[in-house]
Amino acid sequence: KQEVTQIPAALSVPEGENLVLNCSFTDSAIYNLQWFRQDPGKGLTSLLLIQSSQREQTSGRLNASLDKSSGRSTLYIAASQPGDSATYLCAVIPQGGKLIFGQGTELSVKP
Amino acid sequence: EPEVTQTPSHQVTQMGQEVILRCVPISNHLYFYWYRQILGQKVEFLVSFYNNEISEKSEIFDDQFSVERPDGSNFTLKIRSTKLEDSAMYFCASSSDRQGKLFFGSGTQLSVL
Numbered sequence: 144k145q146e147v148t149q150i151p152a153a154l155s156v157p158e159g160e161n162l163v164l165n166c167s168f169t170d171s172a173i174y175n176l177q178w179f180r181q182d183p184g185k186g187l188t189s190l191l192l193i194q195s196s197q198r199e200q201t202s203g204r205l206n207a208s209l210d211k212s213s214g215r216s217t218l219y220i221a222a223s224q225p226g227d228s229a230t231y232l233c234a235v236i237p238q239g240g241k242l243i244f245g246q247g248t249e250l251s252v253k254p
Numbered sequence: 255e256p257e258v259t260q261t262p263s264h265q266v267t268q269m270g271q272e273v274i275l276r277c278v279p280i281s282n283h284l285y286f287y288w289y290r291q292i293l294g295q296k297v298e299f300l301v302s303f304y305n306n307e308i309s310e311k312s313e314i315f316d317d318q319f320s321v322e323r324p325d326g327s328n329f330t331l332k333i334r335s336t337k338l339e340d341s342a343m344y345f346c347a348s349s350s351d352r353q354g355k356l357f358f359g360s361g362t363q364l365s366v367l
Contacts, residue, residue, distance in 0.1 A: 174353040175353055177355065177356065179358075184343075184363070185360055185361070186260075186345060186358045186359055186360035186361045187297070187345065187347075187358040188358075189355055189356065189357060189358070192354075192355045232297065234297075236353050241287065241299040241302055241310060241312075242287075242289070242297075242299065242347075242356060243299070244296050244297040244298075245296065246295075246296050247296075
């Protein structure tokens with residue numbers, strides 16, 4: 144059974160720092176991996192999707208990598224800003240199309 | 255940018271009552287999903303829907319739950335007799351292909367009293 148784990152559970156950094164969020168999954172048989180952002184009481188905003196054949200995806204200050212064989216993905220945020228404060232969720236799509244989510248990393252960027 | 259729309263944003267109901275949560279997926283999408291998130295827990299898959307039928311459902315999605323696409327635009331989740339443990343944020347999502355990017359709505363916060 145696929146399990147997705149995210150560490151750390153919470154992270155607090157000063158503005159301007161570069162940071163890395165980690166995601167691991169137990170079964171490497173995935174079609175893709177998606178990173179989301181969730182603001183308190185709000186929906187999920189898709190940030191990046193990495194296909195299983197890809198190693199990384201970039202969007203602005205965000206870079207996500209995928210190492211399927213080791214069951215790991217990282218989300219790198221460059222030059223963090225207070226507006227980046229949110230919970231970041233990692234989710235994998237195994238066969239079948241449904242997403243399996245990690246528990247998230249709650250990020251706080253202090254001005 | 256097209257988005258998934260959910261109504262209502264908040265729903266309060268008494269235990270045992272029926273609720274219907276509504277969603278308008280992105281118009282050219284073919285795959286539709288419901289997820290939920292109990293406060294402090296992971297987002298959990300409930301059901302996927304394609305070609306007017308359920309393609310997969312989780313063990314949470316028991317006989318009290320049903321989904322419907324009554325017309326070309328709406329996608330609904332019905333809970334027949336709500337329980338206290340059904341209190342959660344319910345998210346609708348859609349995608350254009352089976353393993354493609356999922357787009358989520360802003361959710362309906364359901365509170366069962």
